[in-house]
Amino acid sequence: MINKSILNEEVMKYNKNKTDHMKYLPDMKIIESDIMEKVMYAVQNYNYNHYTEYHVYRALEKEYCTPEDFGALLSPVALHLLEQIAQKARIVTRKHFGNSIYMFTPIYIANYCENYCIYCGFNCHNHINRAKLNIDEIEKEMKAISETGLQEILILTGESRKMSDVNYIGEACKIAKKYFKVIGLEIYPLNTEEYAYLHKCGADYVTVFQETYQADKYETLHLSGHKRVFPYRFYAQERAIKGGMRGVGFGALLGLDDFRKDAFATGYHAYILQKKYPHAEIAFSCPRLRPIINNDKINAMDVYEAQLLQVVCAYRLFMPFSNITISTRECARVRDNMVNIAATKISAGVSTGIGEHTEEITSKGDEQFEISDERSVNEVYQCLLKNHLQPVMSDYIYV
Amino acid sequence: MDKFILGGKEFDSRFILGSGKFSLELVKACIEKAGAQIITLALRRTNEGGIANILDYIPKNVTLLPNTSGARNAEEAVRIARLSREITKSNFVKLEVIRDSKYLLPDNYETIKATEILAKEGFVVMPYMYPDLNVARDLINAGAACVMPLGAPIGSNKGLCTKDFIQILIDEIDLPIIVDAGIGRPSQACEAMEMGAAAVMANTAIATAGDVSAMAEAFKKAIESGRTAYLSGIGMTISKGASASSPLTGFLHDDTDK
Numbered sequence: 001m002i003n004k005s006i007l008n009e010e011v012m013k014y015n016k017n018k019t020d021h022m023k024y025l026p027d028m029k030i031i032e033s034d035i036m037e038k039v040m041y042a043v044q045n046y047n048y049n050h051y052t053e054y055h056v057y058r059a060l061e062k063e064y065c066t067p068e069d070f071g072a073l074l075s076p077v078a079l080h081l082l083e084q085i086a087q088k089a090r091i092v093t094r095k096h097f098g099n100s101i102y103m104f105t106p107i108y109i110a111n112y113c114e115n116y117c118i119y120c121g122f123n124c125h126n127h128i129n130r131a132k133l134n135i136d137e138i139e140k141e142m143k144a145i146s147e148t149g150l151q152e153i154l155i156l157t158g159e160s161r162k163m164s165d166v167n168y169i170g171e172a173c174k175i176a177k178k179y180f181k182v183i184g185l186e187i188y189p190l191n192t193e194e195y196a197y198l199h200k201c202g203a204d205y206v207t208v209f210q211e212t213y214q215a216d217k218y219e220t221l222h223l224s225g226h227k228r229v230f231p232y233r234f235y236a237q238e239r240a241i242k243g244g245m246r247g248v249g250f251g252a253l254l255g256l257d258d259f260r261k262d263a264f265a266t267g268y269h270a271y272i273l274q275k276k277y278p279h280a281e282i283a284f285s286c287p288r289l290r291p292i293i294n295n296d297k298i299n300a301m302d303v304y305e306a307q308l309l310q311v312v313c314a315y316r317l318f319m320p321f322s323n324i325t326i327s328t329r330e331c332a333r334v335r336d337n338m339v340n341i342a343a344t345k346i347s348a349g350v351s352t353g354i355g356e357h358t359e360e361i362t363s364k365g366d367e368q369f370e371i372s373d374e375r376s377v378n379e380v381y382q383c384l385l386k387n388h389l390q391p392v393m394s395d396y397i398y399v
Numbered sequence: 400m401d402k403f404i405l406g407g408k409e410f411d412s413r414f415i416l417g418s419g420k421f422s423l424e425l426v427k428a429c430i431e432k433a434g435a436q437i438i439t440l441a442l443r444r445t446n447e448g449g450i451a452n453i454l455d456y457i458p459k460n461v462t463l464l465p466n467t468s469g470a471r472n473a474e475e476a477v478r479i480a481r482l483s484r485e486i487t488k489s490n491f492v493k494l495e496v497i498r499d500s501k502y503l504l505p506d507n508y509e510t511i512k513a514t515e516i517l518a519k520e521g522f523v524v525m526p527y528m529y530p531d532l533n534v535a536r537d538l539i540n541a542g543a544a545c546v547m548p549l550g551a552p553i554g555s556n557k558g559l560c561t562k563d564f565i566q567i568l569i570d571e572i573d574l575p576i577i578v579d580a581g582i583g584r585p586s587q588a589c590e591a592m593e594m595g596a597a598a599v600m601a602n603t604a605i606a607t608a609g610d611v612s613a614m615a616e617a618f619k620k621a622i623e624s625g626r627t628a629y630l631s632g633i634g635m636t637i638s639k640g641a642s643a644s645s646p647l648t649g650f651l652h653d654d655t656d657k
Contacts, residue, residue: 095554098420098606149450181446279471279498321500381450390422393451397443397482399475 021219021230028232029191031242035272036234042067043213043265051075059317060088070267070318074260079310089313089342092320100392101384102323102345103377104152104182107141108354109133109172111365112163115225117211119256119289121368122158124225131354131365132163138172142179144357148349148377151393152182155203158368159188159227166194170201177202181394184249188226189236195243204398206240207249207285208233212257213265221256237273246396247281248273249325254311255289255303263311267318274319283323283345284315290329305334309341316342328352328371332383335373340387348380401630403598405437405575406491406523406544408462412436413592414622415464415577416615417602418453419444420554425611426456433615439464439493439600442483454487464525466493473512480517492517493547493579494526503553507534511541518542527579530564535572545574547600550591551581554603558587562594569595585614585621592625593633 024030051072059069060081072078073085110132113122121128133141145153153176157164169187176183184205185198195206212218215230222228237248250270252262270282291302303311308330315324325345326338339346350373351357354365375383384391403410416435418426430438438457442465446452457463465483470476473496480492494517496509510526511534517524523544528534530548538546548565551557558581559565569576575597582588588599599622608614 094420094607095556095603098603099422100420151446151449274500279500281500321503388422391451392444393446393449395441395444397469397479399470399478 018219018223019228021222021228022215023229024232025226025229027191028226028229029239031192031235031239033235033238035238035269035276036231038272039213039234039265039269040215042268043261046071046261046264048075048260048264051077053077053081056081056085060084064320065318067268067271067318070271070314071264073314073317074263074267074311076260078314079306082306082310082313085313085317086309086341089316090340092316093342093344096320097344099389100344100395101339101389102152102392102395103150103348103380103384104154104184104345105145105148105150105347105349105377106154106156106186106352107138107145107357108156108352108365108368109138109141110160110164110168111158111354111368112160113158113225114160114162115227116223117225117227118221118223119253121366128366129364133355133361135171135175137355137358137361139175140358140361141355142175145349146179149381149393150349150377151180152184152396153180154184154186154207154347156186157188159225161188161226166190166197170198173198173201173203177398181398182396186249189233190239190243192239192243195240195245197243199244202398204246204396205249205281205283206237206245206247207251207283208236208240209251209253209285209287210234210266210269211253212262213252213269214257214261217257234269237269238276241273241277241280247283247323249283249285249323251285251287253287253289254308255291255301258301259288259303259307259311263314267315270319270322281323282319282321283325284319285325285327286312286315286343287327287329308334309338312338312342328373329369331372332375336383336387339384339389346380346384348375349377350374401626403575405525405598410436410462412619413598413626414588414619415439415579415598415600416605417600418457419602420606421611423451423453423456426453427458428612429605429615430458430461432612432619433605434619435461435615437462437464437491439466439602440487441466441468442479442486443469445486447486462491463487463489464491464493465489466495466527467513468495468497470496470513471498472496472506473509473516476509476513477516480513480522481520484522490521491523492525494524505529505549507531510534511537514538514543515541525577530561530568532564532567532571535568539572539574543574545577545597546572547577547579549580550578550587551583553580555581556583556604556607557581558583559590562590565591565596566594585617588618589621589625589628592622593628595629598622 055072056078183203288303324343326343328350353367355361415437467476467479551560577598578591579600
């Protein structure tokens with residue numbers, strides 16, 4: 001099943017000459033690891049319909065959840081116990097983080113993309129304004145952002161190795177280091193040495209969205225470009241850790257496929273990786289495709305706010321020490337409540353366009369997606385304080 | 400007067416307060432209610448010249464104890480300690496070396512290595528460790544100013560899970576033993592002090608309390624009470640069978656060789 005609204009003629013055409021999405025391209029280095037097999041096996045065997053309320057209560061009683069408990073927390077039956085789950089998630093969050101909420105903002109430095117992902121605003125067949133900030137412009141943007149008081153920045157590019165190569169991103173990291181304490185990356189997947197290089201330039205956190213862990217579905221959504229190669233993307237976090245990054249972030253775009261399976265796979269992926277690399281810091285992002293309004297019947301794959309909260313709480317209870325970021329795709333009401341329950345990171349003063357933080361930059365690029373929470377850094381800061389949460393600009397030191 | 404001496408400084412309070420996990424605006428009131436003279440802070444949380452900088456919220460008359468949280472090995476800990484000395488102008492360092500993001504258990508081996516380097520550089524090294532007697536001895540030989548065994552995993556509020564092993568350290572190690580991590584209630588802090596711990600460090604127990612500064616005060620009282628009890632000598636427990644009807648030493652009165 002696929003959400004038909006994202007299909008068009010162009011997509012149909014591509015469907016005929018596709019490459020094997022499980023095969024690496026020549027420039028992609030293979031690392032020795034069995035994590036993907038383990039995750040795929042676990043997801044295949046994850047049957048969320050077999051859980052009962054008993055399994056959910058059992059999970060809620062434990063201090064540390066097993067993958068089996070995590071599966072129960074993500075099950076349809078658990079949705080009926082969402083209040084209890086949220087209560088427990090809140091306690092666990094406070095135990096690990098106190099009332100600290102970390103603030104950051106993304107900076108989009110380029111939106112060129114070589115991939116054809118049929119659901120994404122940046123995809124190479126969309127006729128949008130493309131732009132790439134030059135070094136001076138990056139500096140201006142970062143300076144403007146740092147003046148809002150933020151200490152953490154997330155550098156984003158579209159996925160084009162040609163237009164935004166590793167050196168270019170490295171230069172952006174070096175500039176970021178002058179203005180910020182914490183530098184994260186959300187860029188196309190790299191080889192281990194490339195991650196090591198960007199780590200040397202100042203970055204320490206890498207987030208890669210697998211989008212969906214259902215390889216068959218993945219293949220129908222990512223029609224061309226290097227992103228089409230499923231396993232290379234899957235192993236990005238492990239390569240980043242091997243390259244010396246301190247932490248890695250995971251995320252499925254909930255609603256692309258069966259969100260329960262995708263959320264289970266995301267959590268399990270992080271769990272296995274942290275077991276293998278116990279020092280790695282783990283983070284989750286929780287973007288969702290909103291259910292289509294006026295959809296005449298309720299689809300089991302739809303991710304409403306309740307389902308989103310269920311996923312966020314399940315991540316929290318399964319991986320209590322991980323950071324959870326709540327996207328600006330969500331409105332202020334949802335975000336403020338999520339950080340009161342289980343999320344620990346919130347962006348503020350967000351623009352997903354290029355060059356939007358500085359007026360004098362004229363070569364602005366279009367936005368990747370529309371945001372629902374347009375509050376400034378100060379507005380989010382004040383709102384956290386009002387809700388008895390402590391905004392934290394940095395809890396990190398680059399060593 | 401019963402003074403707590405550490406790194407050449409004298410303190411009246413034996414309560415080391417952690418500053419993480421709660422609102423910055425509560426820090427000052429909390430220190431006052433706790434009567435704390437030493438407060439830990441994570442260097443990585445400082446934001447000099449920026450907003451929400453924890454250093455702006457700590458009164459100047461309190462001894463800062465920067466910790467090396469974020470360090471995953473000895474080398475990183477040493478670098479963070481040096482940076483923290485520059486920023487806080489304090490020679491004190493609470494050494495934390497953790498390479499486990501799930502339980503946050505200390506790496507004793509790397510901690511010994513870092514202690515040796517930092518002690519040579521003149522730091523007052525206060526190493527956080529898993530209570531192991533051999534490691535404690537190595538830490539002393541490496542130049543530590545005290546030993547800080549965990550009672551339970553950080554933030555767990557579980558109390559003195561490692562009680563018997565902490566007692567061994569108290570009995571065998573001549574330097575102050577400061578129980579750090581895991582203390583969840585004033586009664587547990589009191590118990591650690593009764594056992595002979597030189598001081599107690601707590602953070603999450605207070606940060607996650609309903610009323611943060613009231614809980615800080617409760618801890619202060621518990622720690623003082625435990626200390627007084629320790630100094631006065633704990634009363635004997637008379638257990639059943641302790642005074643047997645046919646004494647084992649009765650034969651000594653049979654006066655055969657008198």
